[in-house]
Amino acid sequence: MIKVTLKRIYIFLIFVFLYAPIGTLMALSFNASRTRSKWGGLTLKWYTSLFDNREIMQALWNTLFIALVSSMTAVVIGTVACIAINKMGKRKRAVIIGITNIPMLNADIVTGISLMLLFISFGIKFGMGTILLAHITFNIPYVILCIMPRMKQLNPSTYEAALDLGASPVHAFFKVVFPDIFPGVLSGFLMAFTMSLDDFIITHFTKGAGVDTLSTKIYTEVKKGIKPEMYALSTIIFITVLFLLFLINKAPKEK
Amino acid sequence: MKNNGLTGKLLSSPYIVWAVIFIIVPLGMVFYYGLTDKTGAFTIDNVTAIMSAEHAKALWISLGLSLISTMICFFLAYPLAAILANMNVSQHSFIVLIFILPMWMNFLLRTLAWQALLEKTGVINNILAFFHLPALNIINTPYAIILGMVYNFLPFMVLPIYNSLVKIDPNVVNAAKDLGANRIQTFFKITLPLSIPGIISGITMVFIPALTTFVISKLLGGSKILLIGNVIEEEFTQAGNWHLGSGLSIVLMIFIIVNMAASAIFDKDGEGSLL
Amino acid sequence: MKSRMNKIFFLSICMVLFLFSAGCGNSAEGKNGEVIVYNWGEYLDPEVISLFEAETGIQVIYDEFETNEIMFPKVEAGATQYDVICPSDYMIQKMMEHGLLAELNFDNIPNAKANIGAQYWDRSKEFDPENKYSVPYCWGTVGILYNKTMVSEPIDSWSVLWDEQYQDNILMQDSVRDAFMVGLKLNGYSMNSTDAGELEKAKNSLILQKPLVQAYVVDQVRDKMIGNEAAIGVIYSGEAIYTQRENPDLEYVIPKEGTNVWIDSWVIAKNAPNKENGEKFIDFMCRPDIALMNFEYITYSTPNDAARELIEDDDIRNSSIAFPDLNQYQNLETYRYLGEEADQMYNSLWKEVKSE
16 A cells, blocks of 8 residues: 555656646746746736737647648658568668667757758758658658557468458558557657657758747747747647547547 | 568658658768868868867766766656556556657747746745745756756656556566566566666667757756757857867767667667657 | 547547648738848837738748847858848848848838938948948847846946856856957957957956856846846846836946947848848838837837837936947947957857856
8 A cells, every 4th residue: 555655656746847847837828927037917818819929820830730741741651661661671670770760869950950951952942841841851760660569569460361361452451450550650640740849959940931830939039038928828739638638538448 | 472572662662762862861961061171171170079178078068967867767767667557558548648748838948947947036946935945056057957858858768668568468477476586586587678678768768869958958057068969059050160060960970879779789679669 | 449549530630621721811922022031039029010011012921030140051051032131230241241132222211311320320330331231220238237136336347247246146148259248348358359369368257257157148138137036147238128127126237348239230132032122121110100119019229210209208218228328438349240260269269168
């Protein structure tokens, strides 16, 4: 019993640690004073002015759009790559996985700069497109990382059985393989989406004029102090995600 | 699987093309910049610049701080992952999401929030003062940087370890117990070795970003401690010397390669196990 | 398990539809073309852009940068072509020397000569000798902001930043030129010095100062001073007005050793695709009512005399912080571009300070 309590306390403390800054940001979103170091009383005004702020709303749409498109593309490319990698010989696989890990392990700033150099030297105009390319690039490793373990657990004979029974390879894949790797695909998608959402440095170096994501917007705002609307927006995003998570977990579980 | 080779090629080619264009070629450009000077002539000065007093010191401090942070992350994360892994398994995705959730609040904002918490007149010190406790003065010190690193990268340690622990077949553990091993023996002979791939990828996922960060030392360290990430960032954004910045980035890549080699040795399947 | 996945899928599909519908509503083309503006972050009242678009029918594509040094390679590489840019004094000189700027046609910018005060054109000559390339937008000084309740003696000198009783209570600027400006001025040298001996001395002063410094910051001096985190900070005068409004205990002073007078000006890029629209934009920015809006939004001093006349609050119109009488101070200087070699010397010395 004591052990269980101790475990609970431990988990609780870690969660306090993880969520303390988030609580702070939420509290700041209700702060009537514009500066974070002064408490000016409770207010909801930032939540209303947020929706009138064209730039922040545009940055929000850009962020979500980039995160969604890049993570979906990464999922498609990554899934196909996983199938291929799974069929490879040991050495070849090690090389490919090694290369795959580079964008994840490399310093963000090096990845960002290297992509910027690439775009400049090929004369590609900076804008939404370059951000998308960059995000897809650093999202793929996360997708592959999430799917590969599932892929390895697959029993290859089920797929072969499906083929033997006359299914086309594509049909067999979607009927036999895909359901088994789906949890991996899903977590890969979520991971990629989150990474894309949270990225600042790579976006910073690959973005063009007038295309801002929330991260780059926040960074430029640092010069004049973060606008309280940003805190409000973060709070809304966080609560929404939390709510969705809760909903999904509340759903009756079928077998 | 008759057309194994052909379909394999067909399936792998889009990704390989992608990887070459967006991973290999850009890296090649970093190497090109790092190994040339402003006139475009070959030089290794930008790489050997790491030996100069300021750069060597920055690298040394970065290594120290990121090692400490990685160790703290490990000792915090392992028990946590073990507790979580022994809980009801049906909540797998929920547990994973709980750790990813903080990332939905922007990274810069989260780190700024720690500043608000730790400052001299910050939230924590106000609470401490309320209970007449001595003030906590760690803002703008290496301790605050370590805290920031642990905070930001802890999920990357918890998740892989959790995943490798969940994968362990309970029957293996039970078998060990049946054969007379006590808890400690079971842990060191069975659980720990089986979770090594998770530990290795956890260490990689914490150590490398901690080694290369520049935002954390800026916001929580008051820019008083120069990390190698700060040096590189400033070469690109302030000093405008891309050749030197690239040269120093090449040095950082050596650590990444060492890390990759280590994971290749311990994680023979080459799959990693972030999730 | 299955229903949960279905739900996630359903939600993501909803989100896609939502996003696309939101994205489509946003394609308002300017009927008179566009103008691409590259400005400092938070350095313009967003309302002004809407007004400009409504009046001229020119669509504004607006982008922001954080430092002159980030802006420069982006413009130089030409991967994004900008029309109007707002660099600082020494960077304008550097861009001129690299042939990145276009001469302005002042016939299209009548408001500039009419409204911008003569003394600002004079000061601009330090980096733009013939006033051909730039139109002043904001200016100010760098000085010391201090908290009256935490400081006992009157403050009028940079040397207070070396006073041990303020250990851990001092905020320094985290940029090469500003930090060295303080170090050089303390030792009585020019802030545009390229003399190795003088710079070495300034570096040693800065190293000596380091143990007393609480943090090196750029933008956060403001929040930290308002929150009583520190007693003394080096700050841009434009920030001082705002901080005083939030915390009346704060006082701004220009040190007697002299300081930097900086000017951020509008320029037009050589490869600007919409030069005429760019000039229209600059002209609009020089209109007194617009300049006033910007001044009230960003609180950085405006060189627009006509706009200053429109300021209703007497205290601000006659504020010695926002509009100091520059003749009253000695040793005021403006940064100049010192060349690549000197830049490198500054940078490596600064690294020595930071890694100490």
